[in-house]
Amino acid sequence: GNSVTQMEGPVTLSEEAFLTINCTYTATGYPSLFWYVQYPGEGLQLLLKATKADDKGSNKGFEATYRKETTSFHLEKGSVQVSDSAVYFCALSDKDNFNKFYFGSGTKLNVKP
Amino acid sequence: DTGVSQDPRHKITKRGQNVTFRCDPISEHNRLYWYRQTLGQGPEFLTYFQNEAQLEKSRLLSDRFSAERPKGSFSTLEIQRTEQGDSAMYLCASSPGVGSHQYFGAGTRLSVL
Numbered sequence: 001g002n003s004v005t006q007m008e009g010p011v012t013l014s015e016e017a018f019l020t021i022n023c024t025y026t027a028t029g030y031p032s033l034f035w036y037v038q039y040p041g042e043g044l045q046l047l048l049k050a051t052k053a054d055d056k057g058s059n060k061g062f063e064a065t066y067r068k069e070t071t072s073f074h075l076e077k078g079s080v081q082v083s084d085s086a087v088y089f090c091a092l093s094d095k096d097n098f099n100k101f102y103f104g105s106g107t108k109l110n111v112k113p
Numbered sequence: 114d115t116g117v118s119q120d121p122r123h124k125i126t127k128r129g130q131n132v133t134f135r136c137d138p139i140s141e142h143n144r145l146y147w148y149r150q151t152l153g154q155g156p157e158f159l160t161y162f163q164n165e166a167q168l169e170k171s172r173l174l175s176d177r178f179s180a181e182r183p184k185g186s187f188s189t190l191e192i193q194r195t196e197q198g199d200s201a202m203y204l205c206a207s208s209p210g211v212g213s214h215q216y217f218g219a220g221t222r223l224s225v226l
Contacts, residue, residue, distance in 0.1 A: 004155075034214060043117070043204070043219040044156070089155050093215075098144070098168065099208060101215060103155030 002027050006090045006104035013080055013111050021075040021107045023064075023090035031092040032099075033057075033066050033073040038087045038106070047075075047088070080111045115139070117218035119205050125224045126195055133191045134221045138207030145188050146215060147180055148204040149173065156204050162188060195225045 007022040025033065032051045036044040048057030053068035062077045073090060090104040118137040126132050138145050143164050148156035159178070161169040164185040174180075177195075182188040192199055202222050206215035 032214075036217075041219070044206075044217040046214050046216075049214055091155070095211070098161055098163070099211065099213075099215070100158055100161065100169070101146070101148075101156070101206075103157070105153065105155050 004104040009108040119218035136205030142207035144208040150202040
């Protein structure tokens, strides 16, 4: 079946630190992979995506590379800001099943000034 | 494009009462999804509509739950005889079709007392 596992939080970093949030997946086909971000009181927003192996998604300084050999899609940012504090969700979509989404449990990021 | 809208944002009800939530997707998005998110977890798939047809229902959707999308536009999710275990955030998402990501609303938070 399909599933997503991501590192547990919370992750607490100082401003300008390097961020990595690990995400691994299990899939029966060839899914698309996503990172969504959820700010307090708001809905999930797409942060970045990758649709096939070796694709790199990037947005707002965040990056993630679709690694089929390690079934991973780790999120990275070189220098975090206080405004990056949020909950980050890794997800995959089953393209053979109406793009049904499977989410990880989320990782809360706290960035301190 | 006004985004996915959900109403109400918060609902407090007593155990045994019926509740109904509404979702207005982005106009012309033919795909609509409902998810449930409990504290500290990622969203879990409940059901999917393509236009007005409900094509998939999760085992999480017991007989007390029913969803409709009568004209292929807005959707409603009804929970009958609510139980304390139904307390969660109910998220709606829409998508224009294959290959696109899902756009999420801010959710309806249900508290069953």
